Amino acid sequence: MEHATLTDREARLGADTLRMLAVDGVEQANSGHPGLPMGAADYAFPLWHNRLRFNPADPAWPDRDRFILSAGHGSMLLYGLLHLFGYDLPLTELERFRQWGSRTPGHPEYGVTPGVEVTTGPLGQGFANGVGMALATRMAADRFNDDLFSPIAHRVYALVSDGDLMEGISQEAASLAGHLKLGNLIYIYDDNRITIEGSTDLAFSEDVAGRFTACGWHVQKIDGHDFARIDAALAAAQEEEERPSLIIARTHIAQGSPGKHDSSSAHGSPLGAEEVAATRHNLNWPAEPFHVPTEVRDICARRRETLEEEYGRWQDGFRKWRRRNPERARLWDGMWRQKQPADLVQRLLAAVGDADGATRALSGKVIQAAAAAFPALVGGSADLEPSTNSWIKGSQGIAAGTYDGRNIHFGVREHAMAAMMNGMARYGCFIPFGATFLVFSDYCRPAIRLAALMEQQTIYLFTHDSLFVGEDGPTHQPVEQLSALRLIPNLAVFRPADGVETALAWTAALRRSTGPSALILTRQKLPSLAREPAFTPDMVLRGGYVLEAGGKQPDVILLASGSEVSLAVTAAASLREQQIAVRVVSVPSLETFQNQPASYLRKIIPPRVPRVAVEAGRGELWWRLLGVRGLFIGVENFGASAPAEVLAEKYGLTPSQVAERVIQHLRTRRKLFIA
Template sequence: MNTLETQCITTLRMLSVDAVEKANSGHPGLPLGCAAIAHTIWSRFLQHDPKNPQWINRDRFILSAGHGSALLYALLHVYGYDLSLEDLQNFRQWHSKTPGHPEYGETPGVEATTGPLGQGFAMGVGMAMAERYLSAQYNKEDSKIIDHYVYALVSDGDLMEGVTAEAASLAGHLQLNKLIYLYDDNNISIDGNTNITFTENVEQRFLAYNWHVTRVADGNDCDAIAAAISEAKQQDKPSLIIVKTHIGYGSPKQDTAKVHGSPLGSEAIQATRDKFSWPQSDFHVPQEVKEEMQKVLTKCAEQHNTWQEKWKQYSEKYPECSAKLDAAMHRQYPENWSDGIADIFGEEQSMATRAASGKVINFIAERLPQFLGGSADLAGSNKTDIKSSVDFSVQQQAGRNIRFGIREHAMGSIVNGMSLHQGVVAFSATFLAFADYMRPAIRLAALMKTPSIFVFTHDSIALGEDGPTHQPVEQLMSLRLIPDLLVMRPADALETAIMWREAVTSTLPSALCLTRQGVTPLAEYASAITANAAKGAYTLCEDDNAQVILIATGSEVGLALDAKKKLGEESIPCRIVSMPCWELFAQQSPEYRESVLPNDVPKISIEAGSTLGWQSIVGNSGATIGIDTFGASAPWEVLYDKFGFNVQNVLSTVKQVLGK
């Protein structure tokens, strides 16, 4: 390694250490140990342009070990992104551009929010899948317009997490050869040496996943790291490069857990500066390093300019393809793309909303070539197959039906990665009860505000005979607890179509919760649904001078309508409100919300799930009909009756609320 390269690496190390020390919080060990790895990737391989951080053909770099964020911020600063020395000095401070873990959307150049271990690893798999799909869709023999790699720096903790096993297995199966991960093999985790918990043979494990695996004996040997990356780029499968490193390299706390999650302290920093013969001033960037980085930035600009020329020629020769790709990357849809979405169900009588969703999926797929997704081995039950396409596979790289296998956790993360990549509208599907397996990924989607779409069928105890292990009770409400997630539970086929339209056009992630059992179409209320369902809640029908409001979601809207008939026979006028999406309703004006749910009218909620949270809507004078226990194994009609989802219980509750 030459002297200038050593200076560049030391700059990254000490900027990271200084940021952690000034904040008195953070993880200096990884930056000290992995700076040479990061420098090698960024200076010799990474195709990017700091002046155009959204360039569609850039390589993606993910710091899956997000606790080492100070290293990523140092990289972004020296490589010319909009991140100043002052930003580094504000590490982990209020509203800074350098939060404790990398946050997508907060910092230019951060490709994904990482920190929950394994998530970056799995999201990178999704990015590689998006790259493959788009390249298969749009590349021509004479022009590879989409042709980039996904790099990630991963840690022992990443590899211990179960989501990594799921994602690695699928990546190997799909032979995602644009995926190159470098493993920081330092033998240290928070509790001490990794041999107390992690003694598996990582190399053999990833070989079994069908990955190319190679080793680098010295994490400071840039030439060896570069050779391993060059070798990885020649493979027909994903690559894991196991790099032997020293956590906290160069500090007195090297190779100990003490350097993992705490600042070095003044004495140890002084010793580290002495080790590297580094000046005493904080946040020091030598002039020669700045000049060297400028050379790299010139190379980056040249790469982008070369691609732009290729794009110009591509656009002239293939104008239709270039227009579609450009629109897809900017999440722009053809005008009137959703026209007719409400008219696709014909005269069907009873239809499960999962079946309606299947029809809508195929409607959307015909109009949006960037729309693709799949199920966790439940496509037949979730109704997710795109009939006009084939499976996404090694042989059919433009296939739009993704077979995720029974890998719900990774499936959610992979869809997030596809959404983050841009150019695709991606969805996943499983049973609602298994949303628990996906919760970390759903939470990250909401935190990143990335428009991932999560389809959940079999949304209540109406799943029936499979029993309480598969019957969601608390899941629906638990999803509503996640900020910035649109949780949608449509009442019939038409509401399902409208909720799908909102999910596809939303800038936030969506969870569609759909029935297994058939529900009666609300055909006579079609005009109200079409006009107002996208507002999240609306008056479906009402009597004059309503004495009570029945608020229902999903399949229970039909029950509310049946109850309304009986209430009419007993001269109790009522209003029926369908509430397919709390979050969309919350976005409406106070005047609209008051018009739908006036404060002075008693309210009763009806939903086959936990009642927790409904009190905020029905108020002290109202009541809730729901399930605050687990379900049971029996035919769904029996379960609904036994758990009080029947007209008689609704009538009794109304009379109790009204004091009759």
């Protein structure tokens, strides 16, 4: 597409409109960040007008350019752009900035505001999201483009700030982007040299250009207020196809404000009525708040008309492409719509059969069946594939220039891996998974939280799930991580006990399109479990079910997850030898189980029956099921370096120790009842 042009006067008028919309929105809310939008407006308006490809009438158009405001605190800049260029964001919504129920929250949120690609705010996350999107773009292009038409021909743009580049996640993501030669990635670094505390010189003096050049990026430096330099830099970035681009735009925070220019106070506070008036005077701007000149509306309307024409040409080319490529068209539909086979449960269960094994290894078998059922499934690990069993067999790894594989080498970059997965999920077309050890889920947590907030389908494989990791010691033995993950709203956490539960945990994750899932998997081998004749797969999907009934009215109920289910089964057998009727309940997803209807919970856990939970981790979240007179057997301190069997003995997690603790608990309860 031949790019559009603006005269300097038109560019200035559009930029000043963005500036003052940001000023007025923040002032009316008495809250927000006016400084960045005011400084960035001079390059943001030409970028959107001259270079960006989109269609406000079809915000989900697959071949649109993606624009990410990684510096999410500058949200009024994005809201102004979306409004001016015709998205469903009326001026009244800008007037309700940061208010209850508005479509203009303090930081951009996907699903709230039309045209917002990802939820940003925590700095650095948007940077890494964009790398994930750019990788997904290249992967999709290699699958679908032919010699006559390219249904995937777009780029990924982002506005990043000093804070984004200070966060370590940006270095991880930038390194991988350069390594993979993602030349479809164009970032503008708003180099305004101001943070909340003052000048960036207080804590940031590195050679940013040198850093990104060393990572394999194409780097340019410009005056971010010079319209000719801005457009020339964007043109050069678009021509560069082998390297991601960073345009370092030297700007001035609160540009146009006589008293707040280059001031840290403009970063996160309203200008104040007096300074707003001074800014209007300085820009020769009308006193009317939220003023949009008719000329600016006309400029943007003409641009939309041109974009709509291109959109029509793409649709025509796409229709011809579909007729010419029926197999690719079917693949397109299957991946973008993420169609699911009706016999998914049967396929995944068949992959594991009744085999014993570590659930990480059993998960590796399920992945092969899942990949066959879902062409959209792609993923990798943080340099731990041999340990996490996360390779899709029969497919190659992603490498620079070769993007049609399904296996991603993320390297030792857990922060970037999880955030890139969010970008890939938001891109569409792919269901991404990422694997590492459970103890390193702490590195992934900010991105997991955002996936849950955005309701994105990402799948995390966390292996080496307890102190039974053994000799690696407490640095690698998760104790609190399982509970920490369960606390994240809208994250489905599964800790399967054998192959059947592993297959069904994958089933739940693949079916769950409204949020992320985490599969918590063992390093050590586990036995295949025997189940009641009435067992059906949907019981696992409800989060908890009766594994061994123990009669109609058991004396005690043992609840457990993961590797401790087989421990509970063995302990239960010992208790039955002492004439104690024991029901064993497997709870692969604690929060899913707790959210079942009360009638189901009463059926599985009858009232007034003593309850004991066993899990090799912290137990606070079990008490909702246990009640005040329940017992939790777990690990409330850090582990130690020793063989797994030694740790089991030292931490009271052998069958005989569990059985003895249950007997003592029942005796204590009887004494309390008699008293």
